[in-house]
Amino acid sequence: MNRRGEVLIENVIFILLNLIFLSILVAFLLKQGSGAIIMEEAYAKQLALVVDSARPGEIIQVNMEDALKLTSESGFAFDKVLSFNNSEARVQLSSKGGYSYHYFNNVEASAFPLIENGEYTGMYTVTIISK
Amino acid sequence: MSLQKNKKGADKLISIYWFMILTIIAGGVVMMVNGYYSSPYDVREVEGDIFASKLANCIYPAGTANPNFVSVQGIIKPEFIENFESHCKLNIEPEGEFEKAQYYAKITFYRTEKKKSEEQVIEIGNKNFLVDCKSKDTSKNLATCVENEFWMMFPGDRLKFVTVLTAIGKTDQNA
Numbered sequence: 532m533n534r535r536g537e538v539l540i541e542n543v544i545f546i547l548l549n550l551i552f553l554s555i556l557v558a559f560l561l562k563q564g565s566g567a568i569i570m571e572e573a574y575a576k577q578l579a580l581v582v583d584s585a586r587p588g589e590i591i592q593v594n595m596e597d598a599l600k601l602t603s604e605s606g607f608a609f610d611k612v613l614s615f616n617n618s619e620a621r622v623q624l625s626s627k628g629g630y631s632y633h634y635f636n637n638v639e640a641s642a643f644p645l646i647e648n649g650e651y652t653g654m655y656t657v658t659i660i661s662k
Numbered sequence: 663m664s665l666q667k668n669k670k671g672a673d674k675l676i677s678i679y680w681f682m683i684l685t686i687i688a689g690g691v692v693m694m695v696n697g698y699y700s701s702p703y704d705v706r707e708v709e710g711d712i713f714a715s716k717l718a719n720c721i722y723p724a725g726t727a728n729p730n731f732v733s734v735q736g737i738i739k740p741e742f743i744e745n746f747e748s749h750c751k752l753n754i755e756p757e758g759e760f761e762k763a764q765y766y767a768k769i770t771f772y773r774t775e776k777k778k779s780e781e782q783v784i785e786i787g788n789k790n791f792l793v794d795c796k797s798k799d800t801s802k803n804l805a806t807c808v809e810n811e812f813w814m815m816f817p818g819d820r821l822k823f824v825t826v827l828t829a830i831g832k833t834d835q836n837a
Binding site for chain 1: 680681692695699705712748753754765
């Protein structure tokens with residue numbers, strides 16, 4: 532009778548450890564894909580390409596909801612996420628780091644976040660004007 | 663009794679091996695994922711395409727030869743070529759961490775699409791990238807080259823075949 536109980540507990544522990552192990556692995560994979568560093572690079576490159584293909588006078592709305600989610604978790608100010616300086620699109624999602632990518636289009640670009648009812652919508656407005 | 667003991671020992675051994683296998687798999691997955699995410703997104707092909715479009719739009723906007731670029735007689739104006747970058751609103755000078763320009767463009771005008779008789783060539787940016795474009799090596803550490811072509815109607819109803827070759831360096835950020 533005792534032996535049966537022992538076997539059952541051993542199996543349960545074994546299965547639990549396997550589940551924990553697999554959960555950690557899945558969590559690691561999900562975290563890697565949504566990390567700030569990767570997102571910064573992807574956003575900065577996309578925005579540099581957007582500016583490259585834009586013409587003066589254009590106003591572009593960019594969906595940065597994933598960035599908003601990340602910054603609200605880390606406490607980093609969302610209005611400092613995107614900036615354009617010296618022909619570079621810069622995206623920063625935490626107090627440390629940030630990623631810049633150069634664009635060749637000789638225009639002046641500026642960005643500000645959209646606010647509705649006192650809250651960030653996750654959208655950024657990018658304005659392109661000629662230099 | 664001894665058979666039961668052996669079975670218990672064998673079970674434990676299997677568990678140890680099972681966790682060893684899991685650890686090896688996890689290590690492999692971690693290594694592969696790190697390898698995948700640590701390599702940067704390569705956007706140079708798209709960037710080269712946009713660069714070529716920008717150049718084409720500059721000399722041939724909306725299907726009409728730019729009057730600042732070509733005279734009424736159909737001659738390409740040298741003063742436009744001299745200040746090509748400012749005329750086309752380009753900023754390809756090296757900035758920040760880059761010591762050399764990370765862009766190159768070559769616009770070639772031909773009489774026919776057979777590309778045998780080059781009439782005129784305009785080059786801007788880092789000419790060293792031309793070697794990368796001619797190379798058969800597909801390494802990511804070389805500049806990425808994109809070639810686009812189109813027909814252009816010059817004043818006097820003269821058609822010319824134009825190729826726009828663009829090369830983007832930025833290997834540190836893309837390769």
